[in-house]
Amino acid sequence: MVGALRRLRQEGESYQGVWSWLTTVDHKRIGIMYGVTAFLFFLMGGIEALLLRIQLSSPNNAVLDPDQYNRIFTMHGTTMIFLVVMPLSAAFFNLLIPLMIGARDVAFPRLNAFSFWVFLGGGLFMNASFFTGGNILKGELGAPDAGWFGYAPLSLQSAGTGIDFWAFGLLILGVASMASGFNFIVTIFNMRAPGMTLLRMPLFVWMTLVTSFLIIFAMPIITVALFQLLFDRLYGANFFNFEAGGQPLLWQHMFWLFGHPEVYILILPAMGIVSEVLPTFSRKPLFGYPFVVISGLAIAFMSWGVWAHHMYTTGLGPIANSAFGVSTILIAVPTGIKIFNWLATLWGGAISLKTPLFFAVGFISMFVIGGLTGVIHSIVPSDYQQQDTYFVVAHLHQVLLGGAMFGLFAGIYYWFPKFTGRLLHEGWGQLHFWLMFIGFNITFQPMMILGLLGMPRRIYSYPEGAGWEWWNAVATVGALLIGVSILVFMFNVVLSLRRNDQAGPDPWDGRTLEWAIPSPPPAYNFREIPTVRARDDFWHQKYEEDETGRPVPIVGGGAQEPEEEEHAEGEGHGIHMPSPSFFPLIAAIGLPIIATGLIYDAAIVAVGVAVLVVGIYGWALEPASE
């Protein structure tokens, strides 16, 4: 796959080897690196998921011992949230935002590279904890073992360095997220092409903006909580130590005050993608654009007032539980508005049944279940039964796998041709969809039943006779099916890169600006910065509407930047682009070294700080262009 990508870049633009990737500040290359890295972590998290499912496939199973199980489910959750869905969304921000708003790059290209390298370093650092438990070949794992939510005081009590790696890893990843959050806010506010008013921005740009704001407000909260946890663990502080008057529940409040907006950080980008895919394949504009935008804003705003629904059973008392119950019930209203508008977008369209559309419709279908089960959970008194059972496991996967990942796959199939110049194979794509869709339903719908049958979460085993055997076996079969579907996807990517089915600039008859430029786009994106005259500007360059509201093709429309011209004129056009720089990479390498030092030996900290300072100084003093 790497080889194929390499060939691809050679054709598209001047390629200068690995070094050019290490020093790149091009948002498209950074986006590709984000995507490939996140996918590799997805495989890792997926293998962890399969191990968990195999362990649970029958009662009293002993594939994993309790210690291994606890570490693996902790890493599965942490990986899928922080190393897969968030960076995969970041990949789309990077690839698309400048193209969609008619810009040549993000506002801070080197900061963007820094974000990626910090993310990669944080992810590798956290996974390095697997090797700290002794001989990994004998199954002695050192990974964190207190769950992705790291509840104190269990996370204080946990022996070994797993939790320290987890907490420092999340702190490092937080740096990446914060930098990227600010970067995209500034980019979207300041770098839009002339005429691209806020209410002409594609929905995906809107959702990126909203997500970025959520990131920059949510990340500081977990940063504080993680520092407190580390101070408790490493330096004997007592924030969460009940024996010294600390408050275990303080951790939960802070974690979920971050954690619930985080849920929307995970789902809003996918909602943005679906809001782009549905209009293109229905060949109709998004229904109720301003309402979809406003409901996104409303969800983001309300997400700050629902965190304690993760804590109904902690004994907050009737008033707090009622208040958070009501706020949680009401967040379903803006979510519903989005779903209805998507449905209305499909309604009356001329839907071409291509893979991206399948995934987008699959997203809606599964997200309806995720939303309904969310409402079910909001009802406090009955939720006392479902809290911490497999019903919740089903719900969160309906939102994050059936929701976010289906939406992200829709995006991958939709924009793959834009950035590789090649279409993904349709047949294999649809096979991927159906296997994943069926596998998903076989895996997670039985978990709702298991939850109602009283099966708690996070148990490494269960006795024979509880009535859970059958549905657990079914769920494991479904999980294996999802695994097969991912293999089909990987095969499809390799096949499609080799097959050379040229996509051309606009394979789907797209509506937004990225389809106006060649595939893959040149380094500078737009030879001339476009002037935007309408929402879905590129569509309106191609079609005008007759008096009945039906679009009529404009002769010669849309051929704004013909591809042949690009090759004839070659590289550059005298457009100034930011120079490559390796200082973001150096600065990023400093962070995991510092974290390692804080866990093991203060002397290593000095090395890490030195590397970080060199990186930042070099970065600051580097001439703007070579």
Place this chain on the structure above:
Amino acid sequence: MRRLVSVALLIALVGLLIGCAGADPDLDQNTFAPEGDVARMQRDILIVWVLGPAAVIFVVMQALLIYAVIRFRRKKGQELPRQVHGNNRLEYAWTIAPAILLLMLIVPTVAGVIELGRDAADDALRVRVVGQQFSWTFQYPDLTDAEGKPLTVFGLPGEVGKPSTGRPAELHIPVDREIGVTLESVDVIHSFWVPKLAGKLDVVPGRTNSMWFNATKIGSYSGQCAEFCGFQHADMRLIVVAESEEDFEAWVADQLEGGGAARSGAGEPALVSYGE
């Protein structure tokens, strides 16, 4: 396809939960087969207020989605569709109608929270529950022996890194009598949960949570810790034995003769400091 899957699942769900799964009665934790007033109320709220309406909405939404994709799929030589940008009336309708429906859910939510959150009745049997990795201890502060020591049933604590052994601690209660429980932890957060009798409540170190429940039928009911608490979380189990008032009295007398410390399970009492 989608509809088939969902209908099949719904039928399976209903069939399985109504017909009971044929589970071992000692291990059954089916929340849809409650034997206590709290669990029954929780099940009824769930089915009547949310699961039922959610099932209807689910079927309608999936049907609309499938219909739209099939009905409006692109046909050969089809012209481009009319470019409809929106419809404000529709927007208001699908904002306000769901909002009203959802606001109705506030009624059972608040009423249920208040009812379940009330203090236990004055004549309730008081039980002090102490969670520790990975067992439960039950103390009856009002049932004391001749020396004034309260009846205490000790669970066998597990050891981190070792599989747990033995039968889980038994919480004996009289049937049809309200039980007022206070929950304390000596180490990490646990959650007290006996699915057929009542929803869970967390056992948080440094604070005392309280709840009430009852059993309306004689029998033994399986429960287990519902908050991840470490190595042997999966084996932190308990059994509630609901018996007739006479049997309960007899059990109490038998235990107190034994000197206040229970003989269920073997071995040394783990929570000596909790015995007074």
